[in-house]
Amino acid sequence: MRELTYIAAGREGLAEEMARDATIFVVGEGIGVRGGNFNTTQGLYELYGPLRLRDTPIVERGFVGMCCGAAMTGTRPIVDFMFVDFILDSIGEIFNQIAKIQYMSSGRLKMPIVLRGAIGIGGSAATHHSGSYFPMFVNIPGLRVVVPSNPYDVKGLLKTAIRSDDPVLFLEHKNLYNNKGQIPDEEYLIPFGAAAIAREGTQASVVAVGSMVRKTLEAADALAKQGISIEVIDPRTLAPLDIGTISESVHKTGRLLIVDETFAPCGIGAEIAAQVMVAGFDDLDAPIMRLNGLHTPTPYSPALEAAIVPTTQSITDAIQALLAE
């Protein structure tokens, strides 16, 4: 076991995979000599050179389309978007080509491509560098959507993403990058569609997404001191979504809150709520509740920015409101 940061754990996973399979290459802005804006590829250029760590001009649509073609020929491209907001410039390639090509070729073509980038609100990155967008990707058939919440998961899930023959959106919250965690010395992979019970409890279930897992665990700790027992579920992948684990938890507790930094309308919380309503209607002792970031562009002002994101305190309050229902 070693202690690694979230960013280092992800980079270790990437390095292991690149050493194992020579068809893997990374494309992005400043990911070569510079090692990536968030150090996602630091040290790899020295090992694998410009062919497998390819800096690009600022043309998202161009290099995403190029990687789509490369994946069709049998290589395994990884597009590193830095801030994931700029993925929006390549949405046509992703939704219309990358997500559909396996279907359109009757499975004769594979699409083993990883689209990774930093998501989330934090550090006064303002409105062009704070998006998460995952509900939009979950909505599209053919895409896998991964939101790792801790160093252990980021490594295991990135390795699975790179080995996947389906296109994967790999979305890492920038506030998590410096979090540390224990990483085993031996190799491990984490399958998609397997939620983690981050904390066991009996009185209410809370599904927390990405950076919200840690804050929800803090809220659960605070409530435990008052004798309140909360179960925290980290879905880890949103597509596929492990609704079974969530439903089982609701069967036990009868109450469900979904905590998600992204916007509420048509969000992952709405989807989980709708599915649980069908799978476990007779298990519900209270309405399913959501806690989301405010439905607004992200402000630059640190004070305003802090006010629009769920906090440990607001999560605690939301859980208590759920218990009072």
Added chain:
Amino acid sequence: MATEIVMPRLGWTMETGSIAEWLKKDGDSVKQGDIIFTVESDKAVNEIESFESGILRILPNSPAIGESVPIGTPLAYLVQPGEPAPFETGVPASATAAELVQLRPASTAIHANGHTIKSERVDQLHPTISPRARRIAGELGVDWQNVAGTGRTGRIVERDIRAAAEQIAVTTGSLRVSPVARRMAEDLKVDLGSLAAALPGQRIEKAHVEQAAAQVDSRRGVSAETRAPLSTIRRVIATRMAASLHTAAPVTLTTEVDATELVALRKQLKKDAAAIGLSVPSYNDLLAKLVAEMLIALPALNARLDGEEIVQSAAVNIGIAVNAERGLFVPVIRDVQTKSLRQIARESEVLIERARAGLLTTAEMSGGTFSISNLGMYAIDAFTPIINLPECAILGVGRIVPKQVVIDAEAEIVAIRQMLFLSLTFDHRVIDGAPAAQALQRLKQLVEHPLVGLL
């Protein structure tokens, strides 16, 4: 302590109301959930039920029927047995708000002029319950209509149901009840809590429960019904029986047979077998053997319809309908045509025992080519059994009963003979009426002279 009963508010705009009818008299015992009286408001007549149990004491100056009075006007009291009503002692009842909310209408025909009703008071009039709480109430057998909800909007939630269930357990647990009475109360679904309230200080005995149950029965009348899910066996029987009647074209032929010789033979066999400790052949065993003899002679009846083909079986495998506690089973005795009566008796004894114990295997119940169903032991004369598909016929056996029979009409000789009705139900898709009638005629001859068939 006495609980005051007042004119209830049945809608947000209701100011006055009038008693339409007292459904309980002064001095009547009222149980929780009983309807005490009806109230006429501006919208409808509402039944008012009690949240508590006790003795009803109507105020001497209670408003007359039809007299409109303001809501909150005192009407009556519920007192405990032996307790005087407040109007008798001259001490005013200390009616708290909590006690005033002991009543609610049983019907929900209340609308406040189309406005959305939002108040705690009205929430109590319309109890809401979470899906989970409703499920758990069902599992624990708690009547949630009478449970107070503690959810944010007064919704009944899981903890309320669990608390109510615990309360019921505590109440009934601390009562002084004889074990027999407790068991009987459970069987007859008599509420021991309210029985105890009606019998303060007394130990509840069997007689009290019986009396209470009789009262409940007379109140419920004959319309009471119970529901139970289909057992697996019942479901299989239901499917098979319906399938047979929907598929086959059953016709039943009935004939009366002189079984005097068969009865004599059975008596002899019984004596003999009992003497040497062997299985005694039953009438079913004897009939199985005789039916096999008949089927060998008329194999068209020992057949089944298989798609576009009729399949005749060389072996006679006879199913015997056995009534077990869990339902009807039909174990099959194989190759009856080659077996001795003694072998058949031994096999059928084992199969019937296994059927009653619920131990029959599928193999032991399949492969039959003909079935016998005997209801003689229930004093049935004749009936129309249902064909056990894919078989083509079934024999219904009635009771053997001594009758006066004409032996020789010309000589005017009558005699007492042991008579038996045999009913043969056959599938007209497979065989026509005439050959089926011949088969039954042949069986009649065999039964009347059984030694011929048992050779």
